[in-house]
Amino acid sequence: MKVDKSRQMLDEASRYLAGGVASSLRAAMKPTPLYAAGGRGARVYDVDGNEYVDYLLAYGPLILGHSHPALNERVNQAMQKGYTFGLQHEGEIELAKRLTELLPCADKVVFSGSGTEAVMMALRLARAYTGKQKVVRFHGHYHGWSDAIFTSFPSPDMKSKAAGSDSGEAVPGTGGQSENSLDDIILLPWNEPELLERTLRDRREEIAAVITEPVMCNSGCISPQKGYLENMRKLTEQLGIVLIFDEVITGFRLGLGGAHERFGIVPDLMTMGKALAGGIALSAVAGKHDIMNLVAEGRVDHLGTLNGNTVSTAAAMAVLDELGKDDGAAYARMEKIAETLAEGLRNLMQKYNIQGIVNQPGPVFHMMFTDQPEVVHFDQFGRRDAAKYSRFAELMLAEGVLIRPNGLWYVSIVHGEREIADTLKAVESVFSKYPEFSA
Ligand SMILES: Cc1ncc(COP(=O)(O)O)c(C=O)c1O
The missing domain is CATH 3.90.1150.10 (Aspartate Aminotransferase, domain 1)
Incomplete structure (x- = not known):
């Protein structure tokens, strides 16, 4: 070759x-x-x-x-009228409405450009909502490359790592990452219900959020054990912890309503990106009214020059229309x-x-x-x-x-x-x- x-x-x-x-x-x-x-x-x-x-x-x-011809056509049409305005436009409303109709967890949404940004926003919402700081994340999951969550995986053998401390050490994933950036991260092995329950109960006063890929797509496409996510949902709800499903991969891939619809588990917040606009930069966070309203109340800032631009919202509508045809x-x-x-x-x-x-x-x-x-x-x-x-x-x-x-x-x-x-x-x-x- x-x-x-x-x-x-x-x-x-x-x-x-x-x-x-x-x-x-x-x-x-x-x-x-x-x-x-x-x-x-x-x-x-x-x-x-x-x-x-x-x-x-x-x-x-x-x-x-x-x-794809349908996507090309919608994007071309949108571009003829202007790519982005820094003003509002109809496409934003149309897409936001569609997402709230499709996604069981979505009362409201916000738009951003990449999965990394969507995760940043979801963590910010969770901390503001709960007034707590710590975030539980899992070994082998990937949530983008922002300092606040990017970790290397120093030891694949999480169990031995977890021996004394109940959690692994979250080590910065790259040179130049702030040394303190992961101080608020609690790193756990995934699919281990007892350890999760113990950690959440013991540290409930500190933990703002649990963030998880609903299927561990980034490390082996490993599915959740029976009852694992259900139990995670029950516990987080009981303990006042925000549950975030990072559906940047699974969103619109495991079904139009994402993995959470497929599994019948409704998280408090969901992140999405990748397939949402079929290859045009667009991501979003969706979630419950009372959390998402922090944005409306001005308590959480949500920013981004190109958020919700006409090209990306048109692309997403084309994708969702294609995926939704003929009853899925x-x-x-x-x-x-x-x-x-x-x-x-x-x-x-x-x-x-x-x-x-x-x-x-x-x-x-x-x-x-x-x-x-x-x-x-x-x-x-x-x-x-x-x-x-x-x-x-x-x-x-x-x-x-x-x-x-x-x-x-x-x-x-x-x-x-x-x-x-x-x-x-x-x-x-x-x-x-x-x-x-x-x-
Ligand atoms: C589950 C998950 N979350 C977040 C991200 C980050 O998305 P992006 O690369 O668009 O920043 C990825 C990227 O692969 C991902 O797989």
């Missing part, structure tokens, strides 16, 4: 763009970070003329695939595609005697190489063979399939039978050519 042009462009970019890429994560792609020439439907093309079936989907947002048929299709792919991947691993797991909670799934019988905790996820998988992702590129080097796959409404067939053929080709993957 030729990637000469991508390599050349990275060289050139590195002269002007710090790190050569626009977000640190993108530097990890091997053999080199690719330069896109364009995308159509479920396929993306690079500047060397390679075509890929795309499961990266821009790290999740492209739930309609690339260049798009979800049934995406689920089926993801299930078939996951099953196909499992079968091929078995056929080639490769030890691995696919955790597939919906149209997002995680494939990993591991000798463990299951991955239902973050410490198990930490024991997968990440280097082997990254090599697999590299080899898949040469077979015409773009997957994230960390194992997470996204499916869109335009992935179909042809993509499944091409993908499984590519996987079989890699497994049969490279015996290094076999046990």
Whole structure:
């Protein structure tokens, strides 16, 4: 596979763009970070003329695939009238209203630009509402890169870390992060109900919020144990703690009403981003009247020059319209595609005697190489063979399939039978050519 042009462009970019890429994560792609020439439907093309079936989907947002005609049309229409005004416009009302109709937890919403900002806002609302400071977050979850929440994962074995202290140490995730920024974070292992209950009860006077991904998409697509989120909901309610579901990945992906509708659990606040506007920058926080009204009362500031611009609200309306068509048929299709792919991947691993797991909670799934019988905790996820998988992702590129080097796959409404067939053929080709993957 030729990637000469991508390599050349990275060289050139590195002269002007710090790190050569626009977000640190993108530097990890091997053999080199690719330069896109364009995308159509479920396929993306690079500047060397390679075509890929795309499961990266821009790290999740492209739930309609690339260049979806309905989205293009709405965005183009909106742009003709002006992109952003610093004044109010009808699109904001239309989208806010739609979100309150679709999301069980949403009495009101606020708009922002990225998932990171939505999380910042949700934490601010929770602290202002409760008058408390601490926030419980979980090992293996990702909530964006703001100083207030970004932590590294120094030890995958959360249980040993937790031994004396009941909680892990939240260590700043990057150089330059304020040393004190995580003083208010209590880091717990996820899916451990007793430890959560003990911590919440013991420290109820200090804890403003619990923030959780409803499915641990960022580390293995691990689903909540039976009753875990229900119990989290019950406890937080009882103890005067705000429950925040970070649905930046699961929102509009596990269903139009997000994971919380699917699971039948209503959090106090929800963050969303990624799929919401199908690839145009837009995020939001939704929640209950009494918390969201802090904004109306002027007790919590919510700012952002480009918040709710016409392009982003038009894009989101197009996405929600497409996803909502035919009574949610798009979800049934995406689920089926993801299930078939996951099953196909499992079968091929078995056929080639490769030890691995696919955790597939919906149209997002995680494939990993591991000798463990299951991955239902973050410490198990930490024991997968990440280097082997990254090599697999590299080899898949040469077979015409773009997957994230960390194992997470996204499916869109335009992935179909042809993509499944091409993908499984590519996987079989890699497994049969490279015996290094076999046990
Ligand atoms: C669950 C979750 N929350 C928040 C974020 C941050 O979103 P953004 O990258 O748009 O800032 C992400 C990004 O991957 C995420 O997965």
